Amino acid sequence: MHRDDLENDEPLAEGVSASANMFALPADVAALRERLLAETTQVVVKRVQRWRWTRAAGWGLAYAAGLATAWLGFRAWDQSSNNAPQVVAQTVTQPPVVEKTKPTPTPVASRVTPELLRYRVASAPRDEQIKLLKQAGDLYLRERNDLRSAVQCYQQVLELADTPEQLAVLPEDTWLLAELKNARHSP
Numbered sequence: 429m430h431r432d433d434l435e436n437d438e439p440l441a442e443g444v445s446a447s448a449n450m451f452a453l454p455a456d457v458a459a460l461r462e463r464l465l466a467e468t469t470q471v472v473v474k475r476v477q478r479w480r481w482t483r484a485a486g487w488g489l490a491y492a493a494g495l496a497t498a499w500l501g502f503r504a505w506d507q508s509s510n511n512a513p514q515v516v517a518q519t520v521t522q523p524p525v526v527e528k529t530k531p532t533p534t535p536v537a538s539r540v541t542p543e544l545l546r547y548r549v550a551s552a553p554r555d556e557q558i559k560l561l562k563q564a565g566d567l568y569l570r571e572r573n574d575l576r577s578a579v580q581c582y583q584q585v586l587e588l589a590d591t592p593e594q595l596a597v598l599p600e601d602t603w604l605l606a607e608l609k610n611a612r613h614s615p
Contacts, residue, residue, distance in 0.1 A: 542567040542577065554588060561585045562605070569602055582608050 545564035549557045565581030568574040582605045589595050595613070597606045 540567075542572070542581070546581070549584075558585050558588050558594065561588070565605065566602055569604055575604070578602075578604055579608070586612055 540563075542564040545560045545567070549560050549564075552560060561581045561584045565578045565585065568578040568581060585605070586595070586608060595609055597609050601609070
């Protein structure tokens with residue numbers, strides 16, 4: 429605004445005159461304003477930088493956690509593949525065929541582990557999968573007394589069974605399989 433504009437403009441109130449220096453700030457107020465702007469700008473810039481560093485640290489931690497998870501998973505997979513059951517081929521001489529009511533277990537059959545049976549499940553047809561899982565569960569229960577693994581095998585048997593005959597309790601079923609079958613039938 430020019431001085432002429434203030435003088436020629438309408439008066440603010442009767443008897444009050446406006447001068448050009450009326451709205452000018454004293455020198456110390458202008459310096460305070462500049463200092464306040466500089467300090468506020470510095471605080472805001474520091475907050476933005478802190479936010480950016482916190483965000484970058486979060487991304488770095490998430491990335492590191494992903495790498496650690498993948499590394500641990502790879503180690504576990506590598507160890508489990510090293511411990512995969514190995515099939516040993518050996519020559520077995522067959523004795524002369526004699527009719528018996530109950531087959532005798534062969535030496536190879538006695539070395540079958542439940543892990544080997546579970547390993548064969550993936551490539552077997554559905555009926556064979558049920559038999560293999562049942563055998564693995566029986567071995568876990570009878571030879572190792574490992575109830576948790578036996579229950580896992582038997583639950584898979586029940587999930588794969590799709591006929592009432594497969595879900596029926598049979599005399600050759602173990603007590604645990606019979607109980608799981610009965611529990612499945614009860615409401």
